[in-house]
Amino acid sequence: MRGLGRKTYALGAIILFAGLAAIALYAEGSLRTHGGDALVVVWMYCCARALTLWPMLIVALLVFAAAVAIETSQALGLAERLGIDDDPATQLIIGHRFDPVDLLMYALGAVIALGTDYSFSKGQRP
Numbered sequence: 001m002r003g004l005g006r007k008t009y010a011l012g013a014i015i016l017f018a019g020l021a022a023i024a025l026y027a028e029g030s031l032r033t034h035g036g037d038a039l040v041v042v043w044m045y046c047c048a049r050a051l052t053l054w055p056m057l058i059v060a061l062l063v064f065a066a067a068v069a070i071e072t073s074q075a076l077g078l079a080e081r082l083g084i085d086d087d088p089a090t091q092l093i094i095g096h097r098f099d100p101v102d103l104l105m106y107a108l109g110a111v112i113a114l115g116t117d118y119s120f121s122k123g124q125r126p
Contacts, residue, residue, distance in 0.1 A: 004120055009050035016043040024092070034105045041067050041109025042116075049117070056121070060114040067106035074098040 020043060023036045044063045048054065054062075075098035079085040085096060095102075 004049070004117065006050050009046045013043055013046035013050055016046060033099075034101060037067075037102050037105035038109035038112065041106050042113045045110070045113035045117075056114055056117050060110045063113070064106055064110040067109075068103060070094050071098060071102050071106070 016039060020036060020039055023032055023039065027035070041063055044066065045059055048059045048063060049056075052059070073079070074095050079090055079094060079096065084090045
């Protein structure tokens, strides 16, 4: 039960990456703050589905867990402790401050990715 083809996931990942770049460069407010958080989970899901044959539900759970781990590192101040908190690339990838709303946005992104994949995969089990 593979769902969509791997090329479709790769194309989706490319399109989503362009959207994420546009948000990072041009968006402000809630779209930048929280919309990007949900979208990045969908992007990670597409990347994982393009590169693996893992089932939909496993990928959604792993991507959500990775996002939660990153947010947890923010809550624990891991970047500061490692002395990498001033690096712009680090701030872009792992963020720089904990926000509990981000956890909800990550969950929303995982649900959107899984639900979309499920619906496009003609009702195959996740």
